[in-house]
Amino acid sequence: MNSYQQLIRNFCIIAHIDHGKSTLADRIIENTGLVSHREMKEQFLDNMDLERERGITIKLQTTRLAYRAKNGKEYIFNLIDTPGHVDFTYEVSRSLAACEGALLIVDATQGVEAQTLANVYLALDEELEILPVINKIDLASARPDEAKLEIEDIIGIDAHDAPLISAKEGIGIEEVLEAVVEKVPAPSGDAGAKLKALIFDSYYDNYRGVVIYTRVFDGKVKKGDVIRLMNTKKKYEVTEVGVYSPGPMPVSELSAGEVGYICASIKQVADARVGDTITLDQDPTEEALPGYKKVQPMVYCGIYPAEGEKYENVKDALEKLQVNDAAFHFEPETSTALGFGFRCGFLGLLHMEIIVERLEREFDLGIITTSPSVIYKVVMNDGTEEMIQNPSNLPSPLLINHIQEPIVKADIMIPKEYVGSIMEICQERRGKMLHMEYITESRVALHYEMPLNEVIYDFFDALKSKTRGYGSLDYEFVRYEKSNVVKMDILLNKDLVDAFSMIVHESKAYNRGRFVCEKLKQIIPPHQFEVPIQASIGQKVIARETVKAYRKDVLAKCYGGDISRKRKLLEKQKEGKKRMRQFGSVEVPQEAFTAVLKYDDNK
Amino acid sequence: MGLYLHIPFCIRKCNYCDFLSFPADYDHQKAYIDALRKEIVLYSDMYHNEYYVDSIFIGGGTPSLLNIGLLRDLTKELTSGFDLAKDTEITIESNPKTLNKEKLEAYLEMGINRLSIGTQSFDNELLTRLGRAHSAKDFFDNYSLARKCGFLNINIDLMFSIPGQTMEHWKETLRTAADLAPEHLSFYSLQIEEGTPFFQMKEEGTLVETDGREDREMYHYAQTFLNEKEYLHYEISNASRAGYQCRHNLKYWSMENYLGLGLGAHSFMNGERFSNETDLKAYIKAGGIAEQPMGKNTSCIVSSPFTVWNHVNSREDDISEYLFTGLRKIEGVDLNEFHARFGESIKEVYAHNWNQMERYIREKYLVNTGNRLRFTKKGIDISNTILTEFIF
Numbered sequence: 001m002n003s004y005q006q007l008i009r010n011f012c013i014i015a016h017i018d019h020g021k022s023t024l025a026d027r028i029i030e031n032t033g034l035v036s037h038r039e040m041k042e043q044f045l046d047n048m049d050l051e052r053e054r055g056i057t058i059k060l061q062t063t064r065l066a067y068r069a070k071n072g073k074e075y076i077f078n079l080i081d082t083p084g085h086v087d088f089t090y091e092v093s094r095s096l097a098a099c100e101g102a103l104l105i106v107d108a109t110q111g112v113e114a115q116t117l118a119n120v121y122l123a124l125d126e127e128l129e130i131l132p133v134i135n136k137i138d139l140a141s142a143r144p145d146e147a148k149l150e151i152e153d154i155i156g157i158d159a160h161d162a163p164l165i166s167a168k169e170g171i172g173i174e175e176v177l178e179a180v181v182e183k184v185p186a187p188s189g190d191a192g193a194k195l196k197a198l199i200f201d202s203y204y205d206n207y208r209g210v211v212i213y214t215r216v217f218d219g220k221v222k223k224g225d226v227i228r229l230m231n232t233k234k235k236y237e238v239t240e241v242g243v244y245s246p247g248p249m250p251v252s253e254l255s256a257g258e259v260g261y262i263c264a265s266i267k268q269v270a271d272a273r274v275g276d277t278i279t280l281d282q283d284p285t286e287e288a289l290p291g292y293k294k295v296q297p298m299v300y301c302g303i304y305p306a307e308g309e310k311y312e313n314v315k316d317a318l319e320k321l322q323v324n325d326a327a328f329h330f331e332p333e334t335s336t337a338l339g340f341g342f343r344c345g346f347l348g349l350l351h352m353e354i355i356v357e358r359l360e361r362e363f364d365l366g367i368i369t370t371s372p373s374v375i376y377k378v379v380m381n382d383g384t385e386e387m388i389q390n391p392s393n394l395p396s397p398l399l400i401n402h403i404q405e406p407i408v409k410a411d412i413m414i415p416k417e418y419v420g421s422i423m424e425i426c427q428e429r430r431g432k433m434l435h436m437e438y439i440t441e442s443r444v445a446l447h448y449e450m451p452l453n454e455v456i457y458d459f460f461d462a463l464k465s466k467t468r469g470y471g472s473l474d475y476e477f478v479r480y481e482k483s484n485v486v487k488m489d490i491l492l493n494k495d496l497v498d499a500f501s502m503i504v505h506e507s508k509a510y511n512r513g514r515f516v517c518e519k520l521k522q523i524i525p526p527h528q529f530e531v532p533i534q535a536s537i538g539q540k541v542i543a544r545e546t547v548k549a550y551r552k553d554v555l556a557k558c559y560g561g562d563i564s565r566k567r568k569l570l571e572k573q574k575e576g577k578k579r580m581r582q583f584g585s586v587e588v589p590q591e592a593f594t595a596v597l598k599y600d601d602n603k
Numbered sequence: 604m605g606l607y608l609h610i611p612f613c614i615r616k617c618n619y620c621d622f623l624s625f626p627a628d629y630d631h632q633k634a635y636i637d638a639l640r641k642e643i644v645l646y647s648d649m650y651h652n653e654y655y656v657d658s659i660f661i662g663g664g665t666p667s668l669l670n671i672g673l674l675r676d677l678t679k680e681l682t683s684g685f686d687l688a689k690d691t692e693i694t695i696e697s698n699p700k701t702l703n704k705e706k707l708e709a710y711l712e713m714g715i716n717r718l719s720i721g722t723q724s725f726d727n728e729l730l731t732r733l734g735r736a737h738s739a740k741d742f743f744d745n746y747s748l749a750r751k752c753g754f755l756n757i758n759i760d761l762m763f764s765i766p767g768q769t770m771e772h773w774k775e776t777l778r779t780a781a782d783l784a785p786e787h788l789s790f791y792s793l794q795i796e797e798g799t800p801f802f803q804m805k806e807e808g809t810l811v812e813t814d815g816r817e818d819r820e821m822y823h824y825a826q827t828f829l830n831e832k833e834y835l836h837y838e839i840s841n842a843s844r845a846g847y848q849c850r851h852n853l854k855y856w857s858m859e860n861y862l863g864l865g866l867g868a869h870s871f872m873n874g875e876r877f878s879n880e881t882d883l884k885a886y887i888k889a890g891g892i893a894e895q896p897m898g899k900n901t902s903c904i905v906s907s908p909f910t911v912w913n914h915v916n917s918r919e920d921d922i923s924e925y926l927f928t929g930l931r932k933i934e935g936v937d938l939n940e941f942h943a944r945f946g947e948s949i950k951e952v953y954a955h956n957w958n959q960m961e962r963y964i965r966e967k968y969l970v971n972t973g974n975r976l977r978f979t980k981k982g983i984d985i986s987n988t989i990l991t992e993f994i995f
């Protein structure tokens with residue numbers, strides 16, 4: 001190992017949402033003198049507005065920092081941020097693989113959360129040095145000793161000398177930096193060996209094409225090299241290598257132990273997948289880095305242009321998003337109710353919400369999303385299998401031998417007083433308890449196997465609502481399992497509206513049907529005739545509501561020839577009508593599609 | 604052309620009213636009428652050679668509150684400034700309790716030949732709820748007095764869907780009105796408008812609006828009953844004896860010219876819509892600077908200090924207004940006239956949503972005879988929804 005390499009520290013920050021990861025990152029950047037306080041936007045690493053607003057990191061950012069330690073030497077810190085949510089586990093694991101150490105931030109007022117734990121386990125799998133840090137010690141409700149104990153009990157690592165800090169107030173930051181120098185190992189690796197570098201993130205840049213974030217393990221890479229991506233087996237010529245500090249800064253080469261970026265005129269991020277190994281085409285390494293996995297969508301929904309929105313606009317926006325998000329899939333589909341649109345695949349519900357929100361806000365599109373669905377494995381009578389993402393495509397029950405649904409292992413952490421109510425909602429959602437453990441005297445971890453279908457419906461909202469926000473959840477796919485699920489349809493005025501169709505477990509169909517009918521009854525305005533709303537399975541109606549007829553729809557008054565007032569009223573009514581979708585003779589407000597999915601505390 | 608004159612004075616404001624009106628003493632009345640006369644002068648020079656007036660509507664507010672002398676000054680200004688047709692329909696609006704023999708005789712003498720009485724109901728409890736300043740008896744007294752004095756064309760305004768009003772009340776109201784045999788009857792569904800006491804009560808939950816179904820039942824009853832009593836239902840909210848349709852109001856629904864004078868009044872002249880100042884002080888102040896009569900073909904928004912808003916109708920505005928106003932008439936619109944006026948058939952103009960129109964026709968909300976397009980009875984009930992289709 002050369003002396004330069006010995007001064008490198010590659011590390012990341014693991015924390016639960018709101019535990020102060022981004023704030024600590026800001027402080028670290030500030031204290032290393034890279035960016036002046038003046039130039040900083042709040043929370044430097046989260047650079048999408050949406051992320052800053054939601055306080056979560058979706059896309060990774062990485063930054064090279066220079067730190068002069070107390071020992072007088074100047075170190076190079078590569079701070080790699082990790083996404084903080086259940087949907088992005090694989091991305092997290094790859095960015096962890098690029099590091100030698102991880103700062104584990106625990107909120108002194110909250111303790112260890114399920115998501116943190118899940119990521120700590122990922123870090124331990126990658127054999128990272130974990131440095132616990134207790135944050136928010138400035139708050140009156142801080143219980144740093146309990147937080148330390150939790151870390152020791154739950155994770156089993158020594159936390160007695162964990163720095164006590166307040167990222168917000170800038171307390172204890174230097175202690176953290178010194179700990180990084182002392183405890184995080186310098187990267188190993190041989191700069192003279194054949195190139196072996198990991199892609200741990202990538203994004204699309206309008207001018208440079210795909211920018212790959214990489215960690216070089218062995219060898220060197222420079223401009224002009226022809227690289228080969230070992231899993232996709234594609235070749236590209238390197239046009240630029242550099243580091244972020246924080247803006248892109250080209251360097252002559254990246255060598256073993258370093259973290260930086262590579263541009264190679266790659267057209268979309270799907271071609272430079274996270275987890276892939278980069279080597280030189282002329283002189284390739286024998287073996288790729290372990291852990292490559294092509295991430296697959298777990299949750300699907302339909303996205304349709306709302307009334308007055310152009311199909312092409314939605315398509316363009318989806319294409320732009322896909323260029324930057326290898327985990328996001330879409331293909332055209334048609335609905336009799338909603339017309340032409342797209343079936344879109346996501347890693348999970350949060351991923352879906354983020355994409356939908358970006359379409360609405362960044363692209364300013366009017367869209368309708370249909371009920372999210374998992375992928376069902378349908379085993380036909382003739383033994384063939386079909387994977388079904390759209391409830392409307394479910395083959396006739398006569399042709400089906402049985403249906404299998406995806407099961408996940410769900411790890412739930414909650415304060416103990418909520419154990420009863422959370423076990424109840426898990427039970428309601430067909431969860432099977434694997435085991436339960438007391439993490440501390442006051443906190444409990446519940447481990448369940450549960451159909452993903454139930455998790456994506458409203459489980460997370462219910463968990464948050466029942467635990468006043470203190471519950472946390474992590475889940476991973478385990479297997480497909482035979483299940484008694486059925487397709488439930490919604491009929492408005494006797495006409496089936498395919499966009500409302502959903503696949504539900506037989507035991508839940510009655511409740512769900514009633515819930516959807518009640519919601520729609522509240523949302524659909526009165527017509528001049530009665531509008532029956534029915535939920536049905538096959539020919540059998542399982543729930544029914546009626547929107548009573550009549551509304552005032554005549555302007556009886558004339559006001560001294562003020563026609564402009566009449567026009568305004570009609571224009572307003574027309575505007576309101578635009579936000580409606582016409583199904584046969586029934587008008588349904590667009591909110592109906594999301595409203596039927598919302599968790600209802602009172603039900 | 605028609606002339607509308609707004610008299611914004613009332614004894615008190617009714618609980619449902621969002622029109623421009625205020626209580627006023629003689630001095631205020633005089634200041635207002637002086638300004639209004641200035642406005643008449645301003646326009647008469649511009650229009651008197653080009654158009655003759657065949658309808659005048661003195662509306663409010665409560666014009667019958669106006670001092671007789673001031674009203675006489677006003678009508679004199681009108682007759683000297685504009686060319687009036689021999690049979691000009693001249694209406695004055697009134698409220699029960701505000702009329703007396705002296706006033707009624709003066710109206711007739713001034714040439715006012717049509718009297719509109721806004722009674723709304725004959726039920727004292729409902730009148731109190733509405734915040735009306737009169738009783739049922741006040742109405743009967745004023746009505747018979749008007750007949751005695753010689754009014755041969757009287758309209759009565761009636762209101763349905765009043766909170767607390769039952770179908771029986773409404774039937775009784777219609778029977779009572781028909782027994783009096785007025786030449787004209789208006790029947791309005793109560794609308795709860797923002798900014799009124801009723802609106803606030805509704806927000807607070809102390810007032811429950813009549814439901815849509817009952818509203819329509821009352822309306823349907825009125826249609827049938829008035830027809831039996833030989834009233835011709837000729838506009839969504841109006842019925843009359845044959846030959847007694849309100850000529851002035853029909854101008855609003857037929858894209859004819861009308862000039863609105865006075866506070867907040869609206870006009871439609873030669874394809875341009877414009878309207879006046881709605882602030883009383885500002886209106887009176889405008890009267891002080893309105894010295895010169897306007898020349899011909901000048902823009903009123905530029906030359907009239909009273910005008911605060913104008914809009915020159917586009918072809919599309921004209922087309923949509925022709926239809927959404929014209930279809931208020933029970934006979935509907937003349938499709939040949941439409942073609943002649945706009946150079947295209949209605950089907951060509953609305954090619955983009957003609958499917959929807961055909962659905963309304965197929966489902967019997969609209970009737971298209973080829974020569975005329977009109978609402979059916981059930982079409983009237985959803986007229987707004989259908990009319991929005993004609994907005995571009």
